[in-house]
Amino acid sequence: MSSKPNQESTQQLEAAVPTATLEDTGYDPTARPIWERIVEIGAQVPDEEWAQVPSDLSKNLKHYLYGGPLGDE
DSSP states (O other), X not given: OOSSOOHHHHHHHHHHSOOOOHHHHTOOTTSOXXXXXXXXXXXXXXXXXXXXXXXXXXXXXXXXXHOOOOOOO
């Protein structure tokens, strides 16, 4: 048996699996991008709070979330 699909099986698959369009997904082209919303939320955080964020947070996220060991410096 060949692993390459034949034309008939391809057509059957295409008929069985609906094709989604952007309209089907509820996509809104006028919506603001998520990164703009994140920047807006971040701007509301006082500088004193940002100063408390560890400078190695991305490198040692598991440590700060779960108490795991710190990574190498």
